[in-house]
Amino acid sequence: MKALLDRARSFKRRVDFESDEYRKLAVGQFPEALFITCSDSRVIPALITGARPGEIFELRNAGNIVPPHDAYGAASGEAATIEYALEVLGVQDIVVCGHSHCGAMGALKYGADLSGLPRVDAWLDYARPALEPVLGDSGGDNGRATTSSSEDPALREVVQLNVRNQLAVLRDYPVARQQLDAGRLRLHGWYYEIDTGKVHELDADGGFQVHDS
Numbered sequence: 418m419k420a421l422l423d424r425a426r427s428f429k430r431r432v433d434f435e436s437d438e439y440r441k442l443a444v445g446q447f448p449e450a451l452f453i454t455c456s457d458s459r460v461i462p463a464l465i466t467g468a469r470p471g472e473i474f475e476l477r478n479a480g481n482i483v484p485p486h487d488a489y490g491a492a493s494g495e496a497a498t499i500e501y502a503l504e505v506l507g508v509q510d511i512v513v514c515g516h517s518h519c520g521a522m523g524a525l526k527y528g529a530d531l532s533g534l535p536r537v538d539a540w541l542d543y544a545r546p547a548l549e550p551v552l553g554d555s556g557g558d559n560g561r562a563t564t565s566s567s568e569d570p571a572l573r574e575v576v577q578l579n580v581r582n583q584l585a586v587l588r589d590y591p592v593a594r595q596q597l598d599a600g601r602l603r604l605h606g607w608y609y610e611i612d613t614g615k616v617h618e619l620d621a622d623g624g625f626q627v628h629d630s
Contacts (some may be wrong), residue, residue, distance in 0.1 A: 437470070448474040450510040451502040453583070455481045459611050460516050474502050480521030481513055483583040484543045486590040496590070503592050503602065511593070513583045514607040516574040517568045526575045547582040551575050573608070573613055577617075577625055580606040584619075 420518030424431075433439070452462045453476045462468065462475055476498045478491060486496050502508040515522070515608055531538035545552075551574050584604050587593050596602035617625035 439448065442471050446471050446474070446506065448472055448502075448506055448508055450474070450512055451476060451499065451508045452512050452514065453477075453481055453483065453520060453587075454512075454514040454609075455479065455516055455521065457516060457519065459518075460514070460609060462514070465514075465609060465614075465616065474498075474506060476502075479537065479540055480519065480544055480579065481515055481583060482540065482543050482579075483513070483586045483590075485586060491570050492519055499587070499590055502595055509596075509601060510603045510605060511587065512605045512607055513587065514609055515580040516609040517573065517576070517611050519572070519576050522576045522579055526569075526572050528553070530605075544579055544582065548575055548578060551578055568610075568612075575607050576607075577608050577619075580608060580619065597615060 436484055449472055451474045452466075454460055454462060456477045463475055466473065477497060478495065482495075483492060483499075484495055486499075499511075513574075521537075521541060522544075523529070525538075525541055525548055531541070551571070584606050587604065588597065593602060593604075597604070606625070608619075608625045609615075610617070610619040615627050617627050620626050
C-alpha cells in the first residue's frame with residue numbers, strides 16, 4: 418500500500434496538469450465507449466486500449482455481468498451507469514469484455530463452494546442459468562478453477578459464452594434497444610488473455626477472433 422500512496426502523492430508532479438488535455442477534462446467528459454468488464458485487478462481497460470483520461474467510461478463487477486434492467490426494481494449501479502452513458506454522455510459503442518483465468522466464471526464452471534460467499538453466489542445467479550449447458554466439472558481441483566498459466570479451454574468457453582449472454586441482456590435494456598434501433602449504438606464482445614495480451618473480438622458469426630493490427 419505504501420507504494421500506491423507514494424505514487425498517488427507524486428501524481429501531480431508526474432503529470433502535466435497545466436496542459437490543455439487536462440484543462441479540458443474539467444469542462445466535462447466525452448468518452449467514446451462504455452467498457453463493461455470484470456473487477457479483476459489484472460484487467461485494466463485503459464492499459465488494454467491505450468485510452469487517455471476521458472476516453473472510456475467504465476463499468477466493472479465480478480464476471481462482467483449485466484443484470485436484467487428491472488432486476489433491482491427502482492435502482493441499480495449497472496442500470497444507472499448504462500443509462501447515463503447512453504442518455505447523457507451519448508456513448509455510441511459498448512464493449513463487454515471477458516477475460517482468461519476469470520475467478521467468477523471459474524467458480525461457476527467448476528462448481529466452487531460459495532456457501533461462505535453468499536453475496537457472490539447470489540450475484541453469479543444472474544449469469545448461471547444461461548451458462549448451464551457448459552457448466553460442470555472438467556478437471557478442476559475439488560471445485561476450484563485451475564491456477565496454472567495455461568487456461569482450461571472449457572473455462573474459455575464459459576467466459577466467451579458469458580460475453581455473448583451479457584450482450585443479449587444489454588440489448589433488452591430499453592435505453593440500449595432504442596439506440597440500437599436508431600442506428601446510434603454498436604455493441605462489441607471481447608475476450609482478453611491475461612497471459613498473452615491478446616484481444617479476441619466477437620465477429621458476426623458468433624466466434625472470437627484475434628485481429629492483427
